[in-house]
Amino acid sequence: MVGYPIRFRPPGLYVKDQNQNSMSILKVARLGHPVLRKVAEPVSEKELRSDATRQFITDMVQTMREYDGVGLAADQVHVSKQIAVLEVADNPRYPEKPLVPLTVLINPIITPLTEEFEDDWEGCLSIPDMRGKVPRYKSIRVQALDRDGASLDFVAAGFHARVIQHEWDHLNGKVYLDRMLDLSTLSFITEFARYWLGK
Numbered sequence: 001m002v003g004y005p006i007r008f009r010p011p012g013l014y015v016k017d018q019n020q021n022s023m024s025i026l027k028v029a030r031l032g033h034p035v036l037r038k039v040a041e042p043v044s045e046k047e048l049r050s051d052a053t054r055q056f057i058t059d060m061v062q063t064m065r066e067y068d069g070v071g072l073a074a075d076q077v078h079v080s081k082q083i084a085v086l087e088v089a090d091n092p093r094y095p096e097k098p099l100v101p102l103t104v105l106i107n108p109i110i111t112p113l114t115e116e117f118e119d120d121w122e123g124c125l126s127i128p129d130m131r132g133k134v135p136r137y138k139s140i141r142v143q144a145l146d147r148d149g150a151s152l153d154f155v156a157a158g159f160h161a162r163v164i165q166h167e168w169d170h171l172n173g174k175v176y177l178d179r180m181l182d183l184s185t186l187s188f189i190t191e192f193a194r195y196w197l198g199k
């Protein structure tokens with residue numbers, strides 16, 4: 001079986017926060033797991049309003065923070081649904097990056113606003129310990145629903161746009177390696193820090 005229907009809890013570590021609310025650190029699918037190559041299904045209005053989906057989104061946020069990710073797509077935690085979360089706080093994996101508030105994107109649609117691409121480094125929780133330089137559109141329009149079902153429609157640029165394009169790719173069965181025009185920058189994190197940092 002590939003992926004878990006959203007009503008089932010994915011495998012993970014179940015813990016409670018300081019207010020005794022239950023939350024989970026979910027298991028992250030790694031490259032090679034077929035769920036990462038599927039196009040995720042849209043979330044229906046009924047699903048969006050369900051407690052199971054709300055809890056799942058809470059768990060996604062917790063999982064992203066636990067692993068110092070700046071974004072996480074549902075298929076990365078074995079649920080093939082169009083849900084992504086992103087947040088750039090003070091992140092040790094991405095120091096010096098502009099801050100992005102916690103954002104939940106459901107059924108996102110992305111429209112490039114320029115033909116201009118920008119190269120920058122990316123990593124991925126599903127492709128551990130690696131970095132590569134990836135071209136991304138410099139600015140995009142993002143339309144989606146938030147976790148309460150309200151419509152979002154905004155323009156993102158630079159690193160913010162990059163994170164969203166990375167997560168949107170996941171929801172469409174793609175990973176950043178597919179976007180690299182040339183794999184010569186692909187590096188393990190130790191070698192990245194030693195030879196590439198700042199380049």
Ligand SMILES: [Zn+2]
Pocket residue numbers: 123124125126166170
């Ligand atoms: Zn990723």
